[in-house]
Amino acid sequence: MDRIAAMNAFVRVVEAGTFTKAADTMDLPNATVTRLIQGLEKDLKVRLLHRTTRSVTVTAEGATYYERVVRLLADLADIESSTSLSRGKPSGKVRVETAAAIGAMVIVPALPGFQREYPEVEIELGIGNRRSDLVAEGVDCAIRAGGVDEQFMVARQIGADRFTTCATPAFLRAHGTPDTIEALAALPTVGMVSGRTGRPLPFRFLDAGDEQQPALRHPLVVNDTLSYRAAGLAGLGIIQAPTYAVLDALADGRLVALLPDLQPPAIPIHVLYAPNRYLSAKVRVFIDWAVTLFERHDHLRRV
Numbered sequence: 001m002d003r004i005a006a007m008n009a010f011v012r013v014v015e016a017g018t019f020t021k022a023a024d025t026m027d028l029p030n031a032t033v034t035r036l037i038q039g040l041e042k043d044l045k046v047r048l049l050h051r052t053t054r055s056v057t058v059t060a061e062g063a064t065y066y067e068r069v070v071r072l073l074a075d076l077a078d079i080e081s082s083t084s085l086s087r088g089k090p091s092g093k094v095r096v097e098t099a100a101a102i103g104a105m106v107i108v109p110a111l112p113g114f115q116r117e118y119p120e121v122e123i124e125l126g127i128g129n130r131r132s133d134l135v136a137e138g139v140d141c142a143i144r145a146g147g148v149d150e151q152f153m154v155a156r157q158i159g160a161d162r163f164t165t166c167a168t169p170a171f172l173r174a175h176g177t178p179d180t181i182e183a184l185a186a187l188p189t190v191g192m193v194s195g196r197t198g199r200p201l202p203f204r205f206l207d208a209g210d211e212q213q214p215a216l217r218h219p220l221v222v223n224d225t226l227s228y229r230a231a232g233l234a235g236l237g238i239i240q241a242p243t244y245a246v247l248d249a250l251a252d253g254r255l256v257a258l259l260p261d262l263q264p265p266a267i268p269i270h271v272l273y274a275p276n277r278y279l280s281a282k283v284r285v286f287i288d289w290a291v292t293l294f295e296r297h298d299h300l301r302r303v
Contacts, residue, residue: 002036003043004076007069009036010048014058014066015274016136025138090281091120097134097142099195101225101245102269103127106293106300107143114289121282134274140283141273143290145242148270149196156287159269159294160303162243165203165262166255171235178238178258181205181214188237191218192228203240205262240264243299266303269294 012022013033023030041048048062058066098107103125111123126139134142134153148155165184178184184203191200200221202213220236222228225245232239232246233254239246249255271287294300 003040004073006036006040007073009033010040010062011066011069011073012138013037013049013056014062018056021136025136089120090118090285092280092282093122093124094282094286095124095126095138095140096286097126097128097139097144099143099145099225100127101229101242102143102145104226105245106297107290110293114286117289118282118285121285123286134272141271141287143269143271145269146194146196146267148272153272153274155270155272156291157268157302158271158287158291159297159300160266161269162266162299163204163240163264164243164246164250165205165238165240165258165264166232166246166250167238167258168233168235168254169256171237172256174235177256181207181212181259181262184238184259185214185216188219189216190228190231190237190239191216191221192225192239192241193221193223195223204264205259206265207262211265244297247299268302269300 009022009026009028012026013019016022016025019030019033019037023033026033037049044065046061046065047059048065050057050059096107104127107125114121114123143158145161175187176183178187189203193199194201200218203216205212205214218237220231222231225242228239229241229245229249231237232241233249238258246255250257271290273283273287295302
């Protein structure tokens with residue numbers, strides 16, 4: 001039996017909560033993962049996991065073994081990572097999760113530069129607003145805007161999302177251009193659903209240091225920044241969009257910025273990854289690259 005493979009399988013099963021999820025994240029058949037765990041328990045002469053048809057729980061001996069194995073695997077990853085970095089050739093697949101707009105408008109356009117520098121690293125970019133279980137689904141890191149709900153993840157701030165309130169010239173000709181928050185609240189606005197709460201995000205304004213969140217009427221609500229931008233460009237209402245997502249439309253006049261003296265507060269952007277996994281060379285270079293990418297962007301760098 002490959003003891004290291006068995007240890008990795010055991011750690012994945014504990015973190016994922018099921019054999020099936022662990023097998024999926026390791027790209028192995030369920031039977032292989034089961035066989036590795038059974039072989040490990042046979043060699044150790046101890047039961048590590050309690051199995052039922054619906055779930056897997058760790059025994060007391062398994063919990064102790066898990067804590068020590070995680071440290072051991074981290075040390076091994078450290079050795080491999082240092083060797084890989086010394087050769088200057090990180091390699092392998094990095095699974096990254098992010099929202100559609102950040103992926104399509106920020107990360108993907110810059111990836112040619114990353115690929116030139118690290119040609120042996122493959123990026124698997126998962127796009128969507130659903131906040132997946134990073135460990136259970138085998139995601140190496142996630143780039144997310146807003147608050148961090150995951151208590152047991154490392155969250156490193158790499159940027160900040162700034163917002164612009166805007167609408168099309170045609171919409172403003174039809175409805176008037178609001179010059180106060182109260183005037184804006186009387187007009188149709190497009191709502192953006194939060195991936196965390198499932199409810200529309202409020203429009204936020206800083207007025208003399210005080211934040212205001214007016215009650216708004218949303219004839220349309222969407223759950224994706226690219227669709228949100230499209231709704232604004234279609235004249236369906238006033239939007240308060242990430243500035244990076246509407247820069248081009250503001251520059252060519254398709255959208256007009258509103259209430260410029262009442263700027264919405266920025267929200268942080270973090271890269272998240274599991275704390276009990278040493279960052280391999282391939283993941284480390286991607287995160288370092290993302291930090292530099294956001295720092296160089298006028299509308300995404302940290303406040």
